[in-house]
Amino acid sequence: MEEIKKFLVSEEEEGDRLDVYLSNQLGDMSRSYVQKIIKDQKVKINSKVEKSKYLVKESDEIEVEIPAxxxxxxxxxxxxxxxxxxxxxxxxxxxxxxxxxxxxxxxxxxxxxxxxxxxxxxxxxxxxxxxxxxxxxxxxxxxxxxxxxxxxxxxxxxxxxxxxxHSITREYEFICHGVVKEDKITVDKPIGRNPKDRLKMAVVKDGKRAVTHFEVIERFENFTHVRATLETGRTHQIRVHSLYINHPLLGDPLYGPKNSKFKLDGQTLHARKLGFIHPTTKEYVEFNSELPDYFQDIIAKLK
CATH class of the missing domain: 3.30.2350.10 (Pseudouridine synthase)
Incomplete structure (x- = not known):
């Protein structure tokens, strides 16, 4: 059975593209999927079919038929x-x-x-x-x-x-190139597709707001062990923001130096902590994960 959802555009939302508006309203449903159901004429604005680029207006009544x-x-x-x-x-x-x-x-x-x-x-x-x-x-x-x-x-x-x-606790740990001087750094810079390389993301003016809080755990010669707490969750956010402050992640094949004395299979980045409100109990729950062996081995070598 298909599902019917209805939305009323608010004053704050006026001017958003239809596909962007619906992506925000429909939770984690991908924008490409939203664009597909718009193209398949499963979306009506004030009883009329519009295209993805339609700019929504305050008080627009939007009806979405989500296929089974x-x-x-x-x-x-x-x-x-x-x-x-x-x-x-x-x-x-x-x-x-x-x-x-x-x-x-x-x-x-x-x-x-x-x-x-x-x-x-x-x-x-x-x-x-x-x-x-x-x-x-x-x-x-x-x-x-x-x-x-x-x-x-x-x-x-x-x-x-x-x-x-942005109410979920998401804490990561990583090792980056260089010695980070400040104990704590907050980077609040928008992230979007790199206009010069479509495989990469970058800090760009017209990107989506991205906020990362960095805190030094331990400094080594030429490297730093860092904790990162995400306030937003953009693609490659920690990797891009670390590069922005000139401390790319160790082993990062996209954003880091090509050569490393460590034989790594990718960036040294570990999602250490995850906390949120439980869907049923409505109580806060939190989970932790130990650093993987490869990560701990690098720290031991740096010491």
């Missing part, structure tokens, strides 16, 4: 995963470095989603469709650490709303 989720086509795979916590609403997974979070065209196997599908069977939210069942947020392939996976649509929406409100 398709049967999952991504195959479950018996891949070992480190489950930190699980209940009927969600599970917390400690993702290892090198594991892709969800399938993409040309790569439909050996991802975290394949593993979670095997573990949870059909008990995953369907909001993000075939490719990303249960996925509320992502971390990069070469970033290790904590991720939450929603097991039903209610919990998915509840968790996604907290992400949207």
């Amino acid at each position: 989720p398709k049967v999952l086509e991504v195959i479950p795979q018996d891949i070992p995963i480190d489950i930190v916590y699980e209940d009927k609403d969600f599970l917390i997974v400690n993702k290892k470095q090198g594991m892709v979070v969800h399938p993409a065209p040309g790569n439909y196997e050996n991802t975290l989603v394949n593993a979670v599908l095997y573990h949870c069977e059909d008990k995953l939210s369907s909001i993000n469709g075939i490719i990303r069942p249960g996925i509320v947020h992502r971390i990069d392939k070469d970033t290790s650490g904590l991720l939450m996976i929603a097991k039903n649509n209610n919990s998915h929406n509840f968790l996604a709303e907290q992400l949207k409100d």
Whole structure:
């Protein structure tokens, strides 16, 4: 059964593109998916069909017909995963470095989603469709650490709303090049696609607001161990903001120096802490993850 959702545009939201407005309203549903349902004429503004670039106006009445989720086509795979916590609403997974979070065209196997599908069977939210069942947020392939996976649509929406409100505790640790002089630094700079290299993100004037709080844990010769707390969650946010302050992450293949004396498979970045309001109990819960062996080995060598 398809689902019908209705929205009324407020004064503050006037001027947003239709696809941007609906992406914000529909939680973690991808903008490309929103654009598809607009193109398929599943969206009406004041009973009329409009295009994605339509600029919404105050008091516009928007009706969205969300198609029934398709049967999952991504195959479950018996891949070992480190489950930190699980209940009927969600599970917390400690993702290892090198594991892709969800399938993409040309790569439909050996991802975290394949593993979670095997573990949870059909008990995953369907909001993000075939490719990303249960996925509320992502971390990069070469970033290790904590991720939450929603097991039903209610919990998915509840968790996604907290992400949207920037109320989730997300704390990371990393090692960067250079000695960071300040004990604490807050970077409040917008991030968007790098106009010179579409594979990269960058600090750009017309990007989305991004705020990262950095705190030095320990200084070494030529390197620093840093804690980063995210206030927003933009693509590559920590990596881009670290580069912005001239301290790129050790091992970062996109934003860091090409040569390193350490043999690394990617950036030394670990999602250490995750905290949020539980969808059912409405109480704050928090989860922690130890630094992975490769990370601890580097620290030992630096000492």
